[in-house]
Amino acid sequence: MKFVFLLFSPILFSFISDYNKVNTIVFDNTVIEYGSVVSDNDSDGYIKFFDKEDEILLKEIHYDSKANDYFRYLAVVDKNTFLIVCDSYYFNEEYTMPIYRDSIVLKYNLEGELLDKLFLSFRPNEYHNHNHLLILKNGQNNLIINKELRTIDEIDTEYEVLSSFEYQYQGIAYVNDELVDDLQINYPGHYNIRIVDANYIFDLFVTVEADYKILGDKYVAGYLGEVSFYSFGDLYLNDKVYNIGSSINDVGNHHMLIIGENGYRKDVFFVILPDISYNNGDIEGQLLNDAEFNTSIRIYSNAQAMFLDGEFYNSEYINQVGLHNISFIGINGYTLDLTFSIYPKISGVEDGNTYENVTFIVFGEALLNEDLITGEITLNEPGEYKLELLFEGEIFETLIFNILAAEEIIEENEEDYTEYFKYIFIFLALIGGMLFLRKR
Numbered sequence: 001m002k003f004v005f006l007l008f009s010p011i012l013f014s015f016i017s018d019y020n021k022v023n024t025i026v027f028d029n030t031v032i033e034y035g036s037v038v039s040d041n042d043s044d045g046y047i048k049f050f051d052k053e054d055e056i057l058l059k060e061i062h063y064d065s066k067a068n069d070y071f072r073y074l075a076v077v078d079k080n081t082f083l084i085v086c087d088s089y090y091f092n093e094e095y096t097m098p099i100y101r102d103s104i105v106l107k108y109n110l111e112g113e114l115l116d117k118l119f120l121s122f123r124p125n126e127y128h129n130h131n132h133l134l135i136l137k138n139g140q141n142n143l144i145i146n147k148e149l150r151t152i153d154e155i156d157t158e159y160e161v162l163s164s165f166e167y168q169y170q171g172i173a174y175v176n177d178e179l180v181d182d183l184q185i186n187y188p189g190h191y192n193i194r195i196v197d198a199n200y201i202f203d204l205f206v207t208v209e210a211d212y213k214i215l216g217d218k219y220v221a222g223y224l225g226e227v228s229f230y231s232f233g234d235l236y237l238n239d240k241v242y243n244i245g246s247s248i249n250d251v252g253n254h255h256m257l258i259i260g261e262n263g264y265r266k267d268v269f270f271v272i273l274p275d276i277s278y279n280n281g282d283i284e285g286q287l288l289n290d291a292e293f294n295t296s297i298r299i300y301s302n303a304q305a306m307f308l309d310g311e312f313y314n315s316e317y318i319n320q321v322g323l324h325n326i327s328f329i330g331i332n333g334y335t336l337d338l339t340f341s342i343y344p345k346i347s348g349v350e351d352g353n354t355y356e357n358v359t360f361i362v363f364g365e366a367l368l369n370e371d372l373i374t375g376e377i378t379l380n381e382p383g384e385y386k387l388e389l390l391f392e393g394e395i396f397e398t399l400i401f402n403i404l405a406a407e408e409i410i411e412e413n414e415e416d417y418t419e420y421f422k423y424i425f426i427f428l429a430l431i432g433g434m435l436f437l438r439k440r
Contacts, residue, residue: 019046021035025074025170027076027110029051030110031049034048034071034074042064045069047071047074067088068090068098070087071085073129075134078147080109081108082107083105083134086103087100088102102120103120103124104118104120105117105118124138124141126198128200129168130155130168130169131168131169132168135200161206169197170197172196172197174193175192176192185206187260188208188233188260188266189260190206190261190264191208208260210231210264211231213231214270215228215229222272229242229246231244233260234260237256250330251274252272252331254271254331255267256270274328276299277300277301279298281295290341292343295342296318296342297318303330304329321363322342323339324342344363345389346360346366346389354403354404356380357378357379362389364391366387366388367390380403
């Protein structure tokens with residue numbers, strides 16, 4: 001966090017004669033120095049803010065309660081505020097013996113504004129700060145103060161967090177008996193943490209749960225198609241080492257084991273669903289449970305295996321009318337069962353119609369005047385016909401139709417004119433002969 005550089009006039013600094021620095025702490029991008037400063041036999045608490053990178057003085061504030069004030073300890077309590085403990089003293093008339101007056105906790109922000117105060121009922125001689133709390137001790141007195149300047153009863157010693165853990169403290173820290181520079185943990189595991197500050201020791205236990213992600217098309221029952229898995233930790237997919245982000249596309253039940261620090265284990269179970277489609281030669285679509293058809297179909301899937309009505313199935317045409325069950329098999333015991341029905345169908349004849357002759361096709365089986373038929377049938381015998389489509393041994397649909405008797409064709413008798421032509425010919429020949437003799 002950056003601050004506007006504040007220039008102090010020479011007059012302001014002219015009375016400052018002696019700085020007693022107690023400590024320096026790095027807070028965000030700011031270095032904070034605090035202690036007491038003496039001028040004209042009066043001590044004030046002071047805080048200096050420096051830019052962490054270029055060490056330029058950004059701001060200086062003084063605190064004077066009309067006594068001699070000493071800033072003893074600074075505790076970070078959130079990202080923009082801190083608490084500072086101030087002891088105040090009077091001096092006797094000769095200014096040789098300080099007389100304790102009171103102790104107070106002041107709340108400031110990084111802009112140097114005094115936000116609040118809390119007077120203490122005792123003078124602390126031991127100060128600690130961790131998890132954004134100020135801990136004050138003096139003999140039997142033990143006070144825990146939070147960022148709202150409210151006292152609380154105890155400090156949490158067990159934490160369970162997702163993905164990462166951060167803990168603010170002063171002193172030194174050990175994680176699983178190893179010295180660390182800070183407490184920022186983003187790897188899954190169980191962690192025993194010890195904070196040591198002089199004679200003060202505080203122990204806590206933290207579990208950082210793995211924050212995993214599965215990328216893929218998610219449905220209620222599982223994932224459809226290829227997925228990939230992301231998490232910190234050592235990963236084992238179905239008991240084999242898994243490289244983070246690698247493709248997983250086997251249909252079935254999957255088990256991902258995440259192993260973290262200090263014996264941490266997390267089991268993640270997920271399912272990759274089979275992609276199932278059908279094709280009837282003209283139409284292709286997704287096969288849904290209880291689907292209905294009235295034509296032959298083929299079923300396709302990326303499952304490890306398929307079984308149709310208990311028999312191994314390899315996407316051949318299904319021609320059998322009736323209720324069917326198909327099972328899709330995946331890895332690790334995965335099974336998905338779907339049912340579908342193929343209903344009988346008749347084309348080429350309709351109920352109640354009359355025909356001179358008819359050709360029709362039965363998909364499935366039917367009874368034609370009590371005779372079992374299937375496939376293409378041609379009828380031209382006159383009469384009434386009863387056609388009963390069958391499904392699962394029961395009558396599914398009944399059609400009644402008629403074929404008319406053919407009308408009788410009466411042929412007219414044709415008279416034979418052969419004899420007539422013979423006599424005409426003889427007659428013409430005689431006439432021709434007579435004409436020939438006369439000319440002679």
